[in-house]
Amino acid sequence: MRLRSLAFVWLLAATTVSSAFAQALPRVHMVATGGTISNRDGGRLTAEELARSMPGLERAATLTHEQFLNVASSQITLDQWLQLARRVNDLFATDQELAGIVVTSGTDTLEETAFFLHLTVKDVRPVVVVGSMRNPSTLGYEGAANLLEGVRVAASPAARGKGVLVVLNDEINSARDVTKTDALRLQTFRSPTHGLLGIVDRDKVAIFREILQRHTHTSEFDVRTITSLPRVDVVMVYQGATGDVIKALVDLGAKGIVIAGAGAGATSGTQGEGIDYATEKGVFVVTATRTGAGRIAPNRGQGPATLTPAQQRRRAFSISSEDHIPVKARILLMLALSRTSNRDEIQRIFSEY
Numbered sequence: 001m002r003l004r005s006l007a008f009v010w011l012l013a014a015t016t017v018s019s020a021f022a023q024a025l026p027r028v029h030m031v032a033t034g035g036t037i038s039n040r041d042g043g044r045l046t047a048e049e050l051a052r053s054m055p056g057l058e059r060a061a062t063l064t065h066e067q068f069l070n071v072a073s074s075q076i077t078l079d080q081w082l083q084l085a086r087r088v089n090d091l092f093a094t095d096q097e098l099a100g101i102v103v104t105s106g107t108d109t110l111e112e113t114a115f116f117l118h119l120t121v122k123d124v125r126p127v128v129v130v131g132s133m134r135n136p137s138t139l140g141y142e143g144a145a146n147l148l149e150g151v152r153v154a155a156s157p158a159a160r161g162k163g164v165l166v167v168l169n170d171e172i173n174s175a176r177d178v179t180k181t182d183a184l185r186l187q188t189f190r191s192p193t194h195g196l197l198g199i200v201d202r203d204k205v206a207i208f209r210e211i212l213q214r215h216t217h218t219s220e221f222d223v224r225t226i227t228s229l230p231r232v233d234v235v236m237v238y239q240g241a242t243g244d245v246i247k248a249l250v251d252l253g254a255k256g257i258v259i260a261g262a263g264a265g266a267t268s269g270t271q272g273e274g275i276d277y278a279t280e281k282g283v284f285v286v287t288a289t290r291t292g293a294g295r296i297a298p299n300r301g302q303g304p305a306t307l308t309p310a311q312q313r314r315r316a317f318s319i320s321s322e323d324h325i326p327v328k329a330r331i332l333l334m335l336a337l338s339r340t341s342n343r344d345e346i347q348r349i350f351s352e353y
Contacts, residue, residue, distance in 0.1 A: 026099035026155035028061040029091055030147075033084070033113075034070040035106025037143040040136035044070045050104065053136075053144040060148065061099065061155040073106030073113065073131075078229045078334075081113065085120040085223040092123040100126040100154030104147065107131040107180060107188070110166065114175035115328050118164035119335055119353065124217045126159035129166050129175065133186050142169070142186060149200040156205040162197065163215035172198040174211050176353075179292065179325055192293040193323065214352045221335045229334045232256035234326045235274075236290060237267050243274025250278045256333045257283060260290040260326040276310065279317040284337070284346060288321035288329045295323040298347055316343055322350050 032038065032047035039045075045053070047065040057063060068084060069076065076084075088101055105113050114129040121127050130150035132143035150167040153159050164175035169186050177191035191197070198207035214220075233249045235241075235257055246257060257278055261267060265287040267275070275285050287296050298320040307315065321329040329350075336349045 025060075025062045027095075027097060028063050028100050028102060028151050028154045029095075029098055030063060030065040030102045030104065030151070031068045031084070031087065031091075032065065032070065032104045033068050033073070033076065033106075035073050035104060035108075035110075035131050036135050037104050037106075037130070037132040037147065038070060038136070039072075039106075042137075045136055046070070047104075050143075050147060054148040054151070055144070057148060057151065060152050063151060071106075073109040076109070076113065081116050082223050082226060082229070084113075085117055088117065088121050088127060089123070089223065092121075092125060098125065100128065100156075100159065102147070102150045102154050103127060103129045105129050105131050107133060107168075111175070111179050111189070112327055112331060114164050114166050114178070116331050118175035118215050119219050119332065120221050120223045121164065121216045122219065122222070124161050126154050126156070126162060127164045127216075128154045128159070129164060131168060133168075133184065133188060152200060153205050158198075158205050158207045161217070162207065163211050165197065167200065170200050171196055172200065172205070172207070176211055176213060176215065176328075181292075219353075220339065220349075226335075226338045230255040230337045232258065232330045232334045232337070234258045234260055234330055235271070236260045237262045237271065239268055241267070241269040241271050243270040243272065243277065246271060246274025247277045250281050250283050254278075254283060255337055256286065256330075258286045258288055258321070258326050258329045258333065261287055261296075262290060264294065265289060265296050265320075276314060279314045280310075282317065284317050284319055284333065284343070286319040286321050286329050286333055286350070288324060288326040290326065292325065293323075296320045297322075298351070319343070319347050319350055324350065 047067040051065045110131050117127055128150040130146050132146050134141045146168050153167050166173045166178045168189050173191045174197045177194045178189050180188050181190045182188040231254050233254050278285050336346045
């Protein structure tokens, strides 16, 4: 009888410790949108199946999940971006005890979705975007490992205030700086100029640097007031390029054009004529670089008194991208145009974010 009593006491104590441990774990919520990480042969993995795929999850966090979408990242629409940002904001607003959020995504346009959330999520808690380069039916599938590391980062106090983070291949990059650099390799996501934000090691999440530009909780963009995003297109510069492409985009309703310029922003062929046409029509033109890295500084050249009327008009609608790559300059211009049509205000936005 005494042995049975001791066994009962031991079992009760073990259950209490286990319950206390579970309560002590940070809570993370996963929002699944699809992509290669879920794209197995015969059908996509659901959010629930992804949650079950992570060995050791019970030691990292208490995870809840939802299926927001289950599509390739390139199929996500701008309206769905808005809906996703609103959902993430609502999750944080209604659950103050939530440690962080993980968003799964396909990798093809992951950097764009992550940057959009970086600009529109209004909370200090981390949002971690995770994907994989191999699908679940492929030998060497790394999705479960990436997802577990994403959960660990989202649960880590070290990730608070760092904005939206991209976690793959044991590495943490800022959504602001990261870009996909290889179509197939696992180490594809890189921040070419500024480097990694941190790493995920066996013992801890290690953060090495801060993002000083505005983002998330310091952002001025509020998706609750944005019903749709204005059309902004990207035009590549190449030898002998014609300006009629730019003119056509303007005539089709573009409110902004991002020029992926050669070198430090040079155009070619008759693209200058196309840019003049755009600015005459009141369309903002952002100059970025197609090189993948480098800063395009705001124009501090001749004053308005020395410019022709056409040059003054062009300057009034010309923006420098700073160090944003073309696809991210497009996102920032769409959000900027949702707030203002003042050229100096738009340039300020590009300089602050």
